[in-house]
Amino acid sequence: MKRRDFIKTSGMGVAAITGTAGSLLSAPAIASNKKIKWKMVTTWPKNFPGLGTGANNLAKLITEMSGGRLTVKVYGAKELVPAFEVFDAVSGGAAEMGHGAAYYWKGKSEAFQFFTAVPFGLTAQEMNGWLFYGGGMQLWEKAYRDFNLVPLACGNTGVQMGGWFNKQINSIKDLKGLKMRIPGLGGEVLKRAGGTPVNLPGGELFTALKSGNIDATEWVGPYNDLAFGLYKAAKYYYYPGWHEPGPTLEALVNKKAFDQLPKDLQSIVRNAALVVNNDMLAEYTARNNAALKDLVNKYKVDVRKYPDDVLKKLSGLSDSVVAEIANKDKMSKQIYQSYKKFRDNVVAYHKISEQAYLKARSL
Amino acid sequence: MKRRDFIKTSGMGVAAITGTAGSLLSAPAIASNKKIKWKMVTTWPKNFPGLGTGANNLAKLITEMSGGRLTVKVYGAKELVPAFEVFDAVSGGAAEMGHGAAYYWKGKSEAFQFFTAVPFGLTAQEMNGWLFYGGGMQLWEKAYRDFNLVPLACGNTGVQMGGWFNKQINSIKDLKGLKMRIPGLGGEVLKRAGGTPVNLPGGELFTALKSGNIDATEWVGPYNDLAFGLYKAAKYYYYPGWHEPGPTLEALVNKKAFDQLPKDLQSIVRNAALVVNNDMLAEYTARNNAALKDLVNKYKVDVRKYPDDVLKKLSGLSDSVVAEIANKDKMSKQIYQSYKKFRDNVVAYHKISEQAYLKARSL
Numbered sequence: 001m002k003r004r005d006f007i008k009t010s011g012m013g014v015a016a017i018t019g020t021a022g023s024l025l026s027a028p029a030i031a032s033n034k035k036i037k038w039k040m041v042t043t044w045p046k047n048f049p050g051l052g053t054g055a056n057n058l059a060k061l062i063t064e065m066s067g068g069r070l071t072v073k074v075y076g077a078k079e080l081v082p083a084f085e086v087f088d089a090v091s092g093g094a095a096e097m098g099h100g101a102a103y104y105w106k107g108k109s110e111a112f113q114f115f116t117a118v119p120f121g122l123t124a125q126e127m128n129g130w131l132f133y134g135g136g137m138q139l140w141e142k143a144y145r146d147f148n149l150v151p152l153a154c155g156n157t158g159v160q161m162g163g164w165f166n167k168q169i170n171s172i173k174d175l176k177g178l179k180m181r182i183p184g185l186g187g188e189v190l191k192r193a194g195g196t197p198v199n200l201p202g203g204e205l206f207t208a209l210k211s212g213n214i215d216a217t218e219w220v221g222p223y224n225d226l227a228f229g230l231y232k233a234a235k236y237y238y239y240p241g242w243h244e245p246g247p248t249l250e251a252l253v254n255k256k257a258f259d260q261l262p263k264d265l266q267s268i269v270r271n272a273a274l275v276v277n278n279d280m281l282a283e284y285t286a287r288n289n290a291a292l293k294d295l296v297n298k299y300k301v302d303v304r305k306y307p308d309d310v311l312k313k314l315s316g317l318s319d320s321v322v323a324e325i326a327n328k329d330k331m332s333k334q335i336y337q338s339y340k341k342f343r344d345n346v347v348a349y350h351k352i353s354e355q356a357y358l359k360a361r362s363l
Numbered sequence: 364m365k366r367r368d369f370i371k372t373s374g375m376g377v378a379a380i381t382g383t384a385g386s387l388l389s390a391p392a393i394a395s396n397k398k399i400k401w402k403m404v405t406t407w408p409k410n411f412p413g414l415g416t417g418a419n420n421l422a423k424l425i426t427e428m429s430g431g432r433l434t435v436k437v438y439g440a441k442e443l444v445p446a447f448e449v450f451d452a453v454s455g456g457a458a459e460m461g462h463g464a465a466y467y468w469k470g471k472s473e474a475f476q477f478f479t480a481v482p483f484g485l486t487a488q489e490m491n492g493w494l495f496y497g498g499g500m501q502l503w504e505k506a507y508r509d510f511n512l513v514p515l516a517c518g519n520t521g522v523q524m525g526g527w528f529n530k531q532i533n534s535i536k537d538l539k540g541l542k543m544r545i546p547g548l549g550g551e552v553l554k555r556a557g558g559t560p561v562n563l564p565g566g567e568l569f570t571a572l573k574s575g576n577i578d579a580t581e582w583v584g585p586y587n588d589l590a591f592g593l594y595k596a597a598k599y600y601y602y603p604g605w606h607e608p609g610p611t612l613e614a615l616v617n618k619k620a621f622d623q624l625p626k627d628l629q630s631i632v633r634n635a636a637l638v639v640n641n642d643m644l645a646e647y648t649a650r651n652n653a654a655l656k657d658l659v660n661k662y663k664v665d666v667r668k669y670p671d672d673v674l675k676k677l678s679g680l681s682d683s684v685v686a687e688i689a690n691k692d693k694m695s696k697q698i699y700q701s702y703k704k705f706r707d708n709v710v711a712y713h714k715i716s717e718q719a720y721l722k723a724r725s726l
Contacts, residue, residue: 065428065634067627120724123717125488125521128641129648158488159716221716240720264430268631271428271638278491278641285492286705289712303715311723342649347724349652352666353522353584354486355721357603360674361483362714 036265038072038257041090043083043100045203046076050224050287051249054155054280055099058251061272070265072097090252091147098252099154102140103184108147110325111332114339115140115151117247119189119318121339124156124246124281125354126346131248134342139335148255152273155249155280158288160241161225162306163218164209164234169306172313181205181217185321186243192317202228209233218243222291223284231295237303242314249280399628401435401620404453406446406463408566409439413587413650414612417518417643418462421614424635433628435460453615454510461615462517465503466547471510473688474695477702478503478514480610482552482681484702487519487609487644488717489709494611497705502698511618515636518612518643521651523604524588525669526581527572527597532669535676544568544580548684549606555680565591572596581606585654586647594658600666605677612643 040059044052059072077083080095087105090098102115114121115136122130130136131153144151163182167174176194180187187197200208200217208214210233217234218241219225231237251273258266295301306314326336403422407415422435440446443458450468453461465478477484478499485493493499494516507514526545530537539557543550550560563571563580571577573596580597581604582588594600614636621629658664669677689699 061630061634064630065627067625123720125644125648128645129652132642132645133649159720161716222712239715240723241716242720242723245720245724262430264428267424267427271424271634274641275634275637278637279495281488282491282495285488285709286496288716289492289705289708292712292715293708305715305719306723308723308726312726315724315726342652345652345656346648349585349655350721351725352602352655352668353524353604353651355718355725356668357486357522357605357608358713358718358721360603360605360669360671361608361678361710362718363671363675363678 035068036070036261038070038096039080039094040072040074040097040099040251041080041086041095042074042098043077043086043104046074046079048076049227050157050220050280050284051155052076054249054276054283055251057279058099058154058272058276061275062269065268065272066265070261070268074099087147087149087252090254091149093148093254093256096254096257099249100252101247101249102151103247106184109143109332110328111335112143113185113325114335115143115248115250117244118322118339119185119243119245120315121245121322122343122346123350124158124248126343126350127156127246127248128153128277129346130339130342135338136342139331139338143331143335144252145255150253150255150258152251152253152270153248153277154251154273155276156246156278157220157244157249157284158246158281159221160218160244160247161221162238162241163216164225164230165216165236165238166209166212166234167215168236168304169238169310171307172310175310178216179214181208181214182243184243185318186218188321189243189314189317192321193314206230206233221284221288222295223287226291226295231299231301235302237295237301238306239303240306242306242311242318248277251276398431399433399624401433401459402443402457403435403437403460403462403614404443404449404458405437405461406440406449406467409437409442411439412590413520413583413643413647414518415439417612417639417646418614420642421462421517421635421639424638425632428631428635429628433624433631437462450510450512450615453617454512456511456617456619459617459620462612463615464610464612465514466610469547472506472695473691474698475506476548476688477698478506478611478613480607481685481702482548482606482608483678484608484685485706485709486713487521487611489706489713490519490609490611491516491640492709493702493705498701499705502694502701506694506698507615508618513616513618513621515614515616515633516611516640517614517636518639519609519641520583520607520612520647521609521644522584523581523607523610524584525601525604526579527588527593528579528599528601529572529575529597530578531599531667532601532673534670535673538673541579542577544571544577545606547606548681549581551684552606552677552680555684556677569593569596584647584651585658586650589654589658594662594664598665600658600664601669602666603669605669605674605681611640614639 042055059074063071081089086098086100103113140151178195181200183199190197205217326333405418422437426434444452449461449463466476503514541558544563546562553560568580689696
């Protein structure tokens with residue numbers, strides 16, 4: 001609306017004066033100066049390609065769809081709070097929103113890892129099936145309610161790569177004593193195979209690998225790995241990323257702040273997250289394949305498959321590691337059982353659909 | 364804004380009654396009676412599970428996010444116009460929106476089929492990569508501009524099934540003389556393999572198959588196929604659906620109507636379509652796998668894989684059929700080349716990611 005129009009019609013008044021708080025809040029910010037401003041803290045370096053830019057996109061979409069009634073300012077890790085304090089910051093209300101991944105908060109509950117990714121678990125497409133039509137989202141909401149948080153699925157990298165190695169992996173024995181940066185459940189699986197998992201922030205991977213402080217590292221996939229130059233520090237690039245087959249990222253919303261929004265803005269926040277949830281996957285799908293081409297053709301990277309025997313053993317170890325989470329508490333058991341049931345069904349179905357098709361296409 | 368604040372400022376009035384069309388529309392429906400009402404015509408039977416309910420969801424999200432400023436009434440096929448007149452109805456302005464699939468309009472241009480699915484082409488995840496980060500969407504918009512239409516990707520069924528057969532397919536020779544309901548490019552491929560493709564609406568499949576009028580039919584996948592009871596009319600259920608590996612559905616918007624919307628409502632319409640684009644895939648992923656279980660365990664369906672040799676020959680025939688489209692005109696060539704380039708890259712990447720992971724998981 002132009003200022004002139006506003007002045008002309010200002011005598012008309014507005015319908016909703018006797019409405020409820022909800023409908024009052026639906027009134028346009030454009031007609032008043034009451035715009036809502038939120039802060040979003042993230043676990044990513046500011047503008048980090050894919051992950052950080054996904055958080056930026058979320059903020060942009062909310063502003064666009066709300067016609068500026070709700071604007072969200074994005075903060076990179078450490079700008080307002082350190083990466084691993086995002087959950088608590090949003091829970092406590094220091095920021096209204098956050099962007100990260102549920103498995104970072106496994107200190108609160110091991111079962112949160114199911115909402116991101118578990119070794120040999122669901123792919124991106126399957127995660128969406130479980131979350132939105134398999135009961136996963138309801139469990140996620142229930143699990144976060146005690147923390148005054150509304151979780152939203154908000155981004156996915158697709159199947160990650162196995163990682164960069166300076167040692168060949170020809171049998172499960174080659175994992176013995178291997179010092180590898182691999183956090184979370186994947187790390188626990190490596191440990192049970194005799195390796196030594198270490199956790200390092202992304203920015204330290206190159207130096208640690210180059211100097212020989214670690215023998216191997218996983219990161220994300222060709223698009224992000226190329227940007228970090230990891231091919232200059234390692235001999236082999238292994239696939240597939242059995243430990244993170246389609247991690248779902250999350251947007252967090254402070255529940256009290258969310259509940260105070262009018263219904264239309266609540267819907268806008270929820271749906272903006274859904275758009276980013278899939279837009280990021282599309283971006284990785286396109287950019288990973290272009291980056292892989294560069295890695296192979298330009299930088300002559302030696303791309304290798306984990307031997308089937310190694311994958312089979314890692315899969316067995318993963319089953320135990322994942323199943324143990326169910327024993328932690330009642331809620332964890334419920335989440336594990338829901339996930340497991342969906343996984344068993346979808347593995348059977350995808351054997352004759354996605355998997356069979358991809359194979360048929362490359363005969 | 365709180366109720367108290369609103370009352371204090373209500374003397375200011377709200378907006379826009381004498382504004383331009385654009386700014387009028389930006390004004391809140393709640394404050395004026397100027398709500399926008401659109402019609403959406405669809406190619407599906409009213410409320411058809413998955414496809415039709417996806418169109419319903421699109422309308423619902425637009426209403427929700429716009430706080431009722433834009434409402435969309437959905438019409439099933441034949442309620443306002445027949446299924447195959449949806450494109451022209453929206454193009455001409457008889458309805459502001461439509462929901463269907465681009466390959467239904469191949470009479471306008473054969474190349475439109477790339478925006479839905481082509482045999483041995485991109486999967487759902489890959490289609491999104493091409494459309495949103497590979498230049499596909501720009502080409503789609505360019506191709507529809509002459510028809511006064513804005514296309515939006517809006518739904519996906521995932522990899523479909525090969526179809527229901529009353530004859531075993533053990534070699535490519537078994538396709539000779541086979542009378543099968545399989546529309547579009549898949550049908551053309553079957554024809555070149557010596558078969559007789561026929562086109563029938565979904566509602567006639569059961570009877571045609573049961574009576575022996577056709578030897579085989581493809582439809583969608585377990586969820587929709589179970590509902591049609593096709594297992595009662597055929598002996599074998601073949602996979603994978605090489606002819607439709609992840610068809611993208613479309614929402615159509617009359618360009619003039621779209622351009623007249625204020626920017627926030629334009630963004631809401633675009634993003635609501637994106638949400639449905641992926642929500643439908645999540646629904647099929649969850650429901651197909653549950654339905655497959657019923658088909659196999661309860662109805663003892665004989666699920667069979669097309670022999671590799673048959674798939675290989677169909678793949679070769681498909682390459683020719685698809686490549687021929689490029690020769691139709693300049694625009695078709697541009698679309699084919701963009702699609703082909705993306706496909707070549709993504710096939711290479713998915714061999715070491717999605718495909719390798721799915722295989723590793725089922726070792």
